[in-house]
Amino acid sequence: MPNRYAYLGPEGTFSEAALRSLPVAAGAVLLPQPSVPVALEALRSGAADGAVVPLENSVEGSVTSTLDELAIEQPLVIAAEVYLPVNFSLLVRDGTPLAAIRTVATHPHAEAQCRRWLREQLPQAEVVLVGSTSAGAAGVAAGEYDASVSAPIAASAYRLTALATDLADNPGAVTRFVLLTRPAPPPPRSGQDRTTVVAFIRENHTGALLEVLTEFAVRGINLTRIESRPTKELLGRYCFSLDCEGHIADSRVGDALAALHRICADVRYLGSYPRGDDRPAEPVRHGAADEDFVDAAAWLARVRADGIS
Amino acid sequence: MPNRYAYLGPEGTFSEAALRSLPVAAGAVLLPQPSVPVALEALRSGAADGAVVPLENSVEGSVTSTLDELAIEQPLVIAAEVYLPVNFSLLVRDGTPLAAIRTVATHPHAEAQCRRWLREQLPQAEVVLVGSTSAGAAGVAAGEYDASVSAPIAASAYRLTALATDLADNPGAVTRFVLLTRPAPPPPRSGQDRTTVVAFIRENHTGALLEVLTEFAVRGINLTRIESRPTKELLGRYCFSLDCEGHIADSRVGDALAALHRICADVRYLGSYPRGDDRPAEPVRHGAADEDFVDAAAWLARVRADGIS
């Protein structure tokens, strides 16, 4: 039986494109899902073997529903990541001129990334927020809206015309997607890995975050993302969602995570996986390589046993 | 002429309730606005003298459009803050039973805060994301949707029935609203103040955030919020939106902001204002009071002048 992969649908989304870029998609059954929670539920229930959803965007920031699902709901892990450039089109029914557009339907994240373009080019139009950029295109096809801001692929899917392309306010914008699986051992080290964790700090003061950052810094580990998220309890109580360079099998990364486990109220591991971007990892700092940890452990064992350092 | 205050509308939103709780609202003209950017534009253009918009929510986290407007667009400052408990109702046209609901319209933040309730109580319903919880209620009245998740006040405004109340998954949830003005000197110190800034770090490594946090820590200043936000350039490049205890007129706060100005690529001041929550400020650490800074400056001047410490 082929593998089945859920993704944030409907068909023609960027999530589908991200999924199709992964080797595991070849020959697999791809299952579009109406929302991030539903996609992840399909994975948790066993209806899917993996799920591709957006995690963050260089303009809009983190996809909070993905972050919160991963931080709080039943555990899943990241098995791979994919970066896709952001590339929106303004889709209309054939024959609609720009001046006639009164309503534009799109997803909130797309709206955020094309806000300046919409304000300058369509100042008269009302922006209607809908559940996905594909749903916007479907609404245009059904005559509900005059235009949509959608992925280019949606034009053919819904027989619409692109009145403008490359709408994004920031030309270099990119979205990061993750392939999630049920908890499983990580893929082996590739040498260019990333590890994701959520740290629930015990006390809520500046010092607590400083302590978390210091545990990475003293082991020479570079952080590539840090997001504070409310813990759903009180305003002013946060957890921190973090990406760091390296693999949990690396001594320095494992040691830092164990230290976090000691000082935090809780730590949730969200996977180690090969980096999907092209930025090279920072070189490993003196004293932070695996052999340094092995040497130090052997040294300590010897000193404890016979008192000779 | 009475003052005019914009708020995130339409009428009957939580933003309106927040605005009405402020003394400045008495006798003022209140102007509902379709979106956060439009409300802030009304303020910048002079069409309004102030604007009330949501900044963060204890469940959903920061309102990113507010944060990003404040961080990047033409400067505004926070003059006051208001905390309101979150309290949603499920509104329907009179006679609609729970079992008949196929579509529920609401704002993405309301959806996030009632996600569990909706999943458990209305598993069959499709959730349609619209621009505001009031817009959802309007759509129900117009027959477009079967139900909306809205503020209780919207029931009477749109002649709908509350089929359920207190829908929020987290009973203690609260939203923080801010009153924004064009740049102006801050209100005088109340003794229970907060200061908001955005720090654009010069280099993007763990050390840069550690440096920013350390400048607050060495002066004994407690942070009450820290949010990383993408800088709209590249994934992995962030600025940090921060709230700290104290007032820019406090020596320790002013000194910390000046230090940030030295080490960061840019620092944007977003106001000092009385705290709207009931949490007492941390006691001022030894050496961090205004008189300590005055003493130290006098001591340094004396030592520089005559060499006697």
Next chain:
Amino acid sequence: MPNRYAYLGPEGTFSEAALRSLPVAAGAVLLPQPSVPVALEALRSGAADGAVVPLENSVEGSVTSTLDELAIEQPLVIAAEVYLPVNFSLLVRDGTPLAAIRTVATHPHAEAQCRRWLREQLPQAEVVLVGSTSAGAAGVAAGEYDASVSAPIAASAYRLTALATDLADNPGAVTRFVLLTRPAPPPPRSGQDRTTVVAFIRENHTGALLEVLTEFAVRGINLTRIESRPTKELLGRYCFSLDCEGHIADSRVGDALAALHRICADVRYLGSYPRGDDRPAEPVRHGAADEDFVDAAAWLARVRADGIS
């Protein structure tokens, strides 16, 4: 054959008193030695089974010859420590009045601790520095000097008279002595232990010392002594001699020493032993107890194995 213990002699020194206060001295042969290096050489060569020498004094600071012997010469470890109150007498030949004293012989450390007393009470006298306070008393007995600043016990040993007692400028002054042995496993944990190490930093900048201190701080380990010592190479190149609370068998202490081993050019272990003072140890910080380290290691092993945190 009874055990033999060397000590900094001659007979009647504070070192002898410190040695006699230890249970191991009962029934042992005590061997006075002319200097710290000679005493330690007796230990290294096997001529003695232990050696008691002064390590630091609350007025004069560290005994640098002891520190440097321990840091650089062939390894020894501390097996116990003893604190003795400082208590000097001014010894003269019977009949010598204060006004007739022209020369006072004493050891440099005794001179430092009685400097004010000597300046005020014997302004006319020349202070002659000799190799030990006992040697000063011997010189008085031999007619070489008019008076000596010596341990009270030296009066009877050399048939001298105490013209004044309790000369120390600081009444609470105390000296810390250590019992050294050849490298051996430490005594078991007493619950009130101290550990001594020397850290040779790799690079000589402020950051290097900060790094060393941070490795202790992140594990909640309190330092009770820190001394910079030149490394005998260049002015401005230092090693750091440190005492910390806890025993090398404690997880947090062992982990901190292993971390130092990774980041430093070299780390020399100088022993874990019961504290000889009466100050209670700081309570162990949250997350720094042995069971926290055991839990964290088990957690990490599980996460590495199956991806579930």
Next chain:
Amino acid sequence: MPNRYAYLGPEGTFSEAALRSLPVAAGAVLLPQPSVPVALEALRSGAADGAVVPLENSVEGSVTSTLDELAIEQPLVIAAEVYLPVNFSLLVRDGTPLAAIRTVATHPHAEAQCRRWLREQLPQAEVVLVGSTSAGAAGVAAGEYDASVSAPIAASAYRLTALATDLADNPGAVTRFVLLTRPAPPPPRSGQDRTTVVAFIRENHTGALLEVLTEFAVRGINLTRIESRPTKELLGRYCFSLDCEGHIADSRVGDALAALHRICADVRYLGSYPRGDDRPAEPVRHGAADEDFVDAAAWLARVRADGIS
């Protein structure tokens, strides 16, 4: 009337050589003094206009009597520093062969620096500690000792023969001398300056030293010496004697000292003066130059006044 300069005598000491290397010595009256405290007392009383004494040695470490006089007694400041290579000779009366030497007189610091040489070349000789290397030579001339370890210049002063030269165990050893004056404004900035202070920490824990070091680190100031010294009260209570790069007139240095003044129990300024060694200062870190402090102060004043950052 010519200026008068005290120095640690007697004639022919390294201190005299250090003093003679300074431009101020030309045409001045040079006054040898029997000890560091006496030399400094001559300065404090006005009998001398300056005093040259040793501060630290690359082998033996700090000269504790100098450090403690500067830290605790009536204030003085450092106006200049001089580095001299260490260079000892073994002086005897003409005709004494090495094998006949039974006693060697020298100062404790010289003994420490030639310990290995003495142990290997004169294992049979007793080392007698005297008040200065010159006093040792005088004692040899008087027939009290067989040999002395002294400065080469003492040979001619006391008509002795150098049986061996360059005795120091570490060939690169160097001693740092300081020219002290009564408190006075520092010399103007040379661009290669050093500043010396003593910080009396308020509480005696690891964190206190970390705080002191952090105040320098956050302002990008490199420390070139750090010494813990007992405060003469209790074992385990320290002050820290520090040298940092830069001049008190530098914004970053003045700001760091003012911060120390706020967080410490006391701070004693001991002078800013041109460096006497040939090591280049570290480049000034981004944000730590004088113009950065001026900019930041102007920025803060503007923000406080009108709310625009």
